[in-house]
Amino acid sequence: MTSLVNARNVSKNFGAVRAVDNVSFEIEKGRILGLIGPNGAGKTTLLKAVLGLTDCEGDLSVLGFNPFKQRKQLMQNICFIADVAVLPRWIKVSQILDYVEAIHPNFSRSRADELLLQTSVRAGAKVKELSKGMVTQLHLSIIMAIDAKLLVLDEPTLGLDILFRKEFYANLLNDYFDEERTILITTHQVEEIENLLTDVMFINDGKILLDSSMDALSDTYVEVLASGEGANKARGLGPIAESEMFGKSIMLFEGISREHLEGLGELRIPSVADLFVAKIKEARK
Amino acid sequence: MIAHQPALIRRELWEHRSIYITPAAIAVIVTLGVLAMLMLASGFAKELDVAIFGAQNLAGDGERRAALTGFFVGTSWVFLVALMFLTVFYSLDSLYAERKDKSILFWRSMPATDAETVISKLLTAAIVIPAITAIGIWATHLVNLIVTSIWVSAKGGDAGVLIWGSVSILDNWLAALIVVVASGLWMSPFIAWFLFVSTWAKRMPILMAFMPPIILGLLEWIVFRTQYFLTTIGDRGDMRPLFHSMSLERFFEEEQWREGLDNISLLQHIDLVGFVTDPGFWSGLLVCAILTTAAIYVRRYRDDS
Secondary structure: OOEEEEEEEEEEEEOOEEEEEEEEEEEEOOOEEEEEOOOOOOHHHHHHHHHOOOOOEEEEEEOOEOOOOOHHHHHOOEEEEOOHHHOOOOOEHHHHHHHHHHHOOOEOHHHHHHHHHOOOOOOOOEHHHOOHHHHHHHHHHHHHOEOOOEEEEEOOOOOOOHHHHHHHHHHHHHHHOOOOOEEEEEOOOHHHHOOOOOEEEEEEOOEEEEEEEHHHHHHHEEEEEEOHHHHHHHHHOOOOEEEEEOOEEEEEEEOOOHHHHOOOOEEEOOOHHHHHHHHHHHHHO | OOOOHHHHHHHHHHHOOHHHHHHHHHHHHHHHHHHHHHHHHHOOHHHHHHHHHHHHHHOOHHHHHHHHHHHHHHHHHHHHHHHHHHHHHHHHHHOOHHHHOOOHHHHOOOOOOHHHHHHHHHHHHHHHHHHHHHHHHHHHHHHHHHHHHHHHHHOOOOHHHHHHOOOOHHHHHHHHHHHHHHHHHHOHHHHHHHHHHHHHOOOOHHHHHHHHHHHHHHHHHHHHOOOHHHHHHHHHOOOHHHHOOOOHHHHOOHHHHHHOHHHOOOHHHOOHHHHHOOHHHHHHHHHHHHHHHHHHHHHHHOOOO
């Protein structure tokens, strides 16, 4: 496996506030990593450090470059969508394509034109004349026409309706992602991307609470739906979180094998959202 | 650094259409004004016949050339005033608007550095806008010469003598080009200051650009009862080293024109060598470089998102 992003003891302070606190992680090639955290957790700051938009303490290498000092080289192999509103409203679709074609060495104009033909975005239209969903389609078409090694998406579907959100991720998976490409994504709509992810990272108060592949997640975490004696026995094994639903206890276990929990109740793989809530609550105790 | 500049400057022209719409609008207004004057003059047929006869037979080449050069200078001033306003407003908006509409995040997602971007805006303000202004001046001059020729011919005059035999096109056009391009370079410290304010101000960049010098000037006057600071800024406006050999006060005086009627030339009033060897030219470029570096630094390190 080749490591595309390598962070060692990365920190970032804004005055007295420690937005990112001594985090270390790696992102391998061909993975889709979901970076998940509550508001103010440090997700965007960490993404900005990866994109070279802000400097940071510690060692951070992206595609072998120091992202802050070698931004130009980095940007030739990396793309990002910060949110849907960042495309300039005054520009025409054809102009933005002309601009990217002139500036980006890895941009394929024919590919972008091809992708836009599948949408209702007209080349002569100005961005301000497009709906929010169409702006996203335009941005995604540009991004997908760039032969980049790393794609960073920060809340890319914010403010879009469910149809556009589904279409966005479907296009991303079907027309863009392959084993040569890596995607780093943050979103509040965890449920929608859960099935896309190969890896997940939870961040809270600038610290990483969890960094795991989705495969390892199902081995490490088990949810037990139990009642009565089974629930009491399960409780004795020390769940990291417990909640009640329809008179049954739902307990989340970490690092306890399925064999140990067999017979105590119904065993389930926890959703990323449930796991996220449990880990955040655990961290705030 | 240079390879991206054509695309970045083209981007500026897309975003700030006033860069070419303003000179075009002035060209149309000036031409309409000239047309109106010609139509007005047509109402005085008798006087017109005398004037055309006099201009063609009694006046010399020098006087006709002086009249046409005076007309050229007059229309060019309108463009120069517009150039000043255009440059100020463009420079103040160029790095502010991208932060305001958050499109800076998109521009910074492309492999163009902050230095390339800021320099493209400096080049647009200091070179491209003046160059487009020069084209506007030339085009207006040419159109008005053609219009006037047609009118003169229709009124029985000889346009070949009155207009085309008397106008100093090369002299006028070259002088206009030198003046507008030199003005961009001479005013570059102000342009760089506006760019810096544009990338630094959180709101109302126009206020942020003009208030500090005014406050500094007022403080100087209150404390020392002197006005060196504002006088220095104000004096730069007349581009003295470029017009070293010319007395502005005497430029339009009739006697001044009569002294050298046979050799009316705008270029002879321009001291290009004196301009580029003047310490004020180089110190201005140095201030421009410092403020541009500061603007690049602020764009690079500032986090507005």
